[in-house]
Amino acid sequence: MKCTRCRAKAEVQLRAHNSAFCRPCYVVFFQRQVERAIARQRMFARDEPVLVAVSGGKDSLALWDVLADLGYATSGLYLGLGIGDYSARSRDKAEAFAARRGLPLRIVDLSEVGPGLGVPEVAAATRRTPCAACGTMKRHSFDAAALEAGFAVLATGHNLDDEAARLLGNVLHWQKDHLARQRPVLHPTHPKFVRKVKPLYLVSEYETAVYAFMRGIDYVVEECPNAVGATQLVYKDVLARLEVESPGTKLRFVQEFVRTAQPAFAEVEHQAPGECAVCGMPAYGEVCSYCRLVREVETKRARAAAGRM
């Protein structure tokens, strides 16, 4: 098998793209895919500083690597979720990557800011699934950290497989409001919200893993323990089977949704957010969902303390 670009011996074959690449050409191909997505979707300008949310996993570190290589002014943001050894190991990987590349990394540890609550205890106290609690806490913390540090853009490492699985879930349940917001660029609906972009939305998990391997990126291989049994994984499995039968299915599914169907959903009228009475961040009710979560935990703690008296 020969490299599609230079005819040298190929190391990786991509059936979805009907191509094969040697190592140097693959790195160029991958970086160009990302660069093209940024330009086509007008995610951010050349000179615009970008905050990259890094989890220590392959996707976010590969994203940071590409953006830094392409010459964008990036800073990393690591959010400590308080999920035992997994969080400790992922933080180590993010810190080691930043140190090796000489890139600035901001660390926000949920157990050390605000009311000092990690994901597991919020989930237990509020009887939410860990991922539901985590999602609310992440959204709030990303916006708050970007606002505090003065960034207008936050990039996340969501890849094609993530987007395809999410799209399948949203379509199966006809979640119109979710489909209205499933875009590679989410423009802020409030001055305290940050623009959220997903430069890897058209590159698959496999392509990202190959890139990380070829670039020698050391990432946390294990998944978050709470990912086990997530419905998203079932959707990913179904899509992987379709992909084997018909290479390029995932790419067409997401690409065509964004190009043709998404604008129709985006027209759904959205109420503009007001401001949370507690923390001042954007909120759709009187209090934002993060502060509601915190309030629930504090009420529970107060009740437990009163019971002990």
Ligand code: SF4
């Ligand atoms: S799997 Fe769930 S708990 Fe773990 S990082 Fe993802 S959303 Fe958070």
Ligand SMILES: [Zn+2]
């Ligand atoms: Zn080549």
Ligand SMILES: [Zn+2]
């Ligand atoms: Zn709030």
